[in-house]
Amino acid sequence: xxxxxxxxxxxxxxxxxxxxxxxxxxxxxxxxxxxxxxxxxxxxxxxxxxxxxxxxxxxxxxxxxxxxxxxxxxxxxxxxxxxxxxxxxxxxxxxxxxxxxxxxxxxxxxxx
Amino acid sequence: xxxxxxxxxxxxxxxxxxxxxxxxxxxxxxxxxxxxxxxxxxxxxxxxxxxxxxxxxxxxxxxxxxxxxxxxxxxxxxxxxxxxxxxxxxxxxxxxxxxxxxxxxxxxxxxxx
Numbered sequence: 400x401x402x403x404x405x406x407x408x409x410x411x412x413x414x415x416x417x418x419x420x421x422x423x424x425x426x427x428x429x430x431x432x433x434x435x436x437x438x439x440x441x442x443x444x445x446x447x448x449x450x451x452x453x454x455x456x457x458x459x460x461x462x463x464x465x466x467x468x469x470x471x472x473x474x475x476x477x478x479x480x481x482x483x484x485x486x487x488x489x490x491x492x493x494x495x496x497x498x499x500x501x502x503x504x505x506x507x508x509x510x511x
Numbered sequence: 512x513x514x515x516x517x518x519x520x521x522x523x524x525x526x527x528x529x530x531x532x533x534x535x536x537x538x539x540x541x542x543x544x545x546x547x548x549x550x551x552x553x554x555x556x557x558x559x560x561x562x563x564x565x566x567x568x569x570x571x572x573x574x575x576x577x578x579x580x581x582x583x584x585x586x587x588x589x590x591x592x593x594x595x596x597x598x599x600x601x602x603x604x605x606x607x608x609x610x611x612x613x614x615x616x617x618x619x620x621x622x623x624x
């Protein structure tokens with residue numbers, strides 16, 4: 400079956416611009432997660448959705464970052480006033496239960 | 512708080528030899544432990560998990576891992592490595608009462624023919 404998909408696969412933007420990153424989870428998965436992976440590091444948790452609500456957003460680095468999941472399926476991670484330090488691979492994962500998470504291929508964000 | 516340490520940045524083995532990738536963890540409650548593999552320009556692929564029960568868990572592609580509570584370790588093993596096992600491996604942990612995963616920095620495995 401189809402796995403987690405993320406679009407775009409690559410995004411290059413200028414410092415100060417606004418970006419949106421999209422995640423399509425595996426059909427039927429109620430839990431959705433966003434992580435950020437910087438070069439040479441493991442993924443770091445950003446936010447977790449159970450259904451439509453953000454159950455835990457403790458990993459969002461500041462108020463420039465926001466995520467939504469309005470219908471309990473597709474999620475969008477939004478970054479305002481991008482900074483060069485936001486450059487990373489943004490990973491989305493979904494899960495049918497409380498155990499393993501299935502990851503998408505990621506969106507590589509480069510802020511110039 | 513929860514954290515993972517992967518003490519080796521790189522592991523190099525010859526094809527056919529045993530492969531071990533080390534992982535130790537810290538978590539306040541009971542741990543759920545996971546191994547993922549990442550190939551270049553691809554997402555993380557789930558290999559195996561420990562939730563409860565038998566300390567030796569078996570996963571995909573012939574990999575297994577042993578949970579050791581006293582040593583707070585969850586080392587990944589494969590009895591006979593293949594060149595195709597060359598990739599970046601991540602250990603991850605979460606507390607059973609939490610949902611977010613904490614990952615180690617990763618270990619690059621190179622299997623030479």
